[in-house]
Amino acid sequence: MRVLLTGGAGYIGSHTLLKLLQEQNEVLVLDNFSNSSMESLRRVKQLANRDFDFRNGDICNSTLMNDTFNAFKPDAVIHFAGLKAVGESNDKPLDYYTHNVTGSVELLRCMRRHGCKQIVFSSSATVYGEADYLPYDEQHPLRPTNPYGRTKYFVEEIIKDWTASWSEASAVLLRYFNPVGAHDSGRIGEDPLSTPNNLVPFISQVAIGRLDKLNVFGSDYDTRDGTGERDYIHVDDLARAHLSAVHFASKNKACEAINVGTGRGATVLEMVKAFERASGRPIPLNMAARRNGDVAKSIADVSKANRLLDWEAIHNIDDMCRSTWNWQSLNPLGYK
Template sequence: MKVLVTGGAGYIGSHTLLQLLREQHEVLVFDNFSNSSPEALRRVKQLANADFEVCEGNIQDAGRLNEAFGHFKPDAVIHFAGLKAVGESAEKPLDYYAQNVSGSIELLQAMQRHDCRRLVFSSSATVYGEAKYLPYDEHHPLQPANPYGRTKYFVEEIIRDWAAAWQDASAVVLRYFNPVGADASGRIGEDPNGIPNNLVPYIAQVAVGRLQHLGVFGADYDTRDGTGERDYIHVEDLARAHLAAIAFSSTSKGCEAINVGTGRSATVIEMVKAFEQASGRAVPYKIEPRRSGDVARSLAAVDKAERLLGWTAKLDVADMCKTTWNWQSANPNGYRQE
């Protein structure tokens, strides 16, 4: 199958790209490298021992999208490209709406122009907002608490309307919980610009000595130890979910939203302890005030993914910490060291 992957050089995109190549799909990566590195793509080529095409461009650029679609003629699209920091989205909401919402509309229009009817969209559990009940299932009310989450919610609704209006269109919206970990090779992993926004890369950078201590935002939540509790999923499991979603889209019509998590949770302090055990390094931390927009607990109901996609998570927190440490210790400065 020919698959166009927007944001394919990013953290989740590069791991999914590797799985696609190992399954012998033809791939074109469309990326502007604003929060990713071409080095990730070079390493994926080495790991997969397979080549693929790359088109540098922004999804807001209709002309560049048209060139990519006209040249490659994809059967399906996996859409990762977008801005993704909760805190930054509150500071720069218009940037987030322009890139995530307007960019996604340009992508859908390009798909229509080139008769590409199959889409897998990278959404987020942030669309649920504060829990009315747990675990979150796909029928939970959608009440995102920050601009980033709202952009994901709006794009989900746009995709739903697009799929309803275009006969034979098929879309799978994957609502990620908390992706962590790295490829077992240690060659590709999460490499955020600046200070990490997500917990595990922050812990890893403290363990490797790039940062002095971890900031723990809030220790008075109603959880086992007072710190935020999340459903973490290994990026390799998440990548497999995208391949399962692409396969599902070949026989389905309309739009399906599906959680991608493990159905198990860990608190911030539990993740710190697990990482210390995996790395053999101390991870000092300081308790800081809660962050606006954070929820106390987040946990996925995962039965729909198993029922529709035939997919379940296989890797656990120990695997997540071990592979993250393999990546970070071998690449203390991320992709910038070579």
Template sequence: MKILVTGGAGYIGSHTLLQLLGARHEVLVIDNYSNSSPEALVRVKKLAGSGFKICEGDILDTCFLNTVFTEFQPEAVIHFAGLKSVGDSNRDPLEYYTRNVSGSIGLFRCMQQHNCSRIVFSSSATVYGEANYLPYDEAHSLSPTNPYGRTKFFIEEVIRDWVRSWDGSSAVLLRYFNPVGADSSGLIGEDPTGTPSNLLPFVSQVAVGRLDKLIVFGDDYNTRDGSGERDYIHVEDLARAHLAAIEYSWENSGCEAINVGTGRGATVFETIEAFERASGCKIPFQCAPRRAGDIASSIASVRKAEQLLGWKAKLNLEQMCQTAWNWQKNNPYGYVSTV
């Protein structure tokens, strides 16, 4: 299959790209490198032992998109491109709505013009908001608590209406829980710009000496130890879910939202302890007030993914921490050798 991957140089995109190449799909990656590095794609080529096409550009550039679609003629799209920080979205919501929602609509319009009718969308468990019950299943009400989550919610709604209007089209909305870890090779992994907003890269950078201490946002949640609880999923498992989803979309029409998690939760303090065991490093931390838009617990029901995609997470929290540490210790400054 000919697959266009937007944001393919990013953390999840690069790991998914490796899976797609392993399954011998023909791939073109587009990325503006605003929160990623071209070096990730160099390393994916090395790991895969095969090449793929790359075009640098922005999904907000309609002329660029049209040129890409005209020349490559993709049969399906996996859409990762977008901004993803809860905190940043609270500070600059208009940028998030422009990049995430407007950018996605422009991509969908281009897909329709070029008769590319299959998409796998990088959504998020943040669309659920505060839990009415746990684990979240796909029938849970949607009430995101921050602008980032609302951009994902709005894009999902756009896709539903779009697919409903286009006979034979197919969309899979993958609602990620908390991707962590890295490829076992240690060659590709999570490399955020600036101070990390997610737990594992923050912990990793403390362990490797880039940051002095971890900030734990909130220790007074209604959880077993007061810290936030999340369903962490290894990025390799998540990448396999995208491969399963794109193959599902080829055989089915309509729109399906599917959770991607493990069905198990770990608190921030439990995750710190797991990382200390994996790395042999003590992680100093300081507790701070809760961040706006954060929730107490987020755990997935993964039954639908098993039933529709034949997919299930394989890797546990210890393996997530081990591979995250392997990536960070071998690449202390990410994709650049020094700072």
């Protein structure tokens, strides 16, 4: 299969790229490096011992997109490209709507123009908002609470309309919960270009000495230890889910939203303890007030992924923390 990977140099994109190459797919990566590194692509090429096509550019550039589709003629698209920081989206909402929504519309236009009928979209559990019940299943009401989540929700709706208007099209909307971890080799992993927005990369930078301490936002939630509880998923499991989704889209003419998680929750303090076990280093903590917009618990119902994609997560939080520490200790400054 010929697969166009938008945002393929990023954290999840690079791990998915490696899986695609290992399964002997032909791949073209399109990335503008706004939050990624060319070094990740170089390392994937070494790990896979296979080459792939690459274009440096933005999905909002219609000329570039048309040239790319003309030259590569993809059978399917896996769409990662977009801005992804919740806090930043509150400060720069128009940037998020431009890159995430307008860029996705341009991509879908290009796919229709060139007869590319299959898309797997990198969505997010943030589309659910506050829980009416847990675990979240795909029928839960969608009430995103920030601009980032709303861009994911809007693009999901646009893709649903796109597939409804084109009987030959198919789409899988993968709603990620909390991706963490790194490739077992320690060669590729999550490398935030600034202070991490997510828990585990922040913990790993504290452990390696780049940051002084971890701020724990909220210790009075209705959870086992008072700290927020999340469904964390290993990036390797998530990458496998994308391959399963591409295979599903190639055989089914539909648009399906599917949760990707483990179905199990871990609190902030449980993740800290797991990372201390993995690294052998203490993680200094600062207990702080809750942040606006944070929910107490976010856990996935993954039965639909099990049923439709024949997929399930196989890694636990100790695996996630060990692989993260392996990546961070081998690359204390990330890809720099």
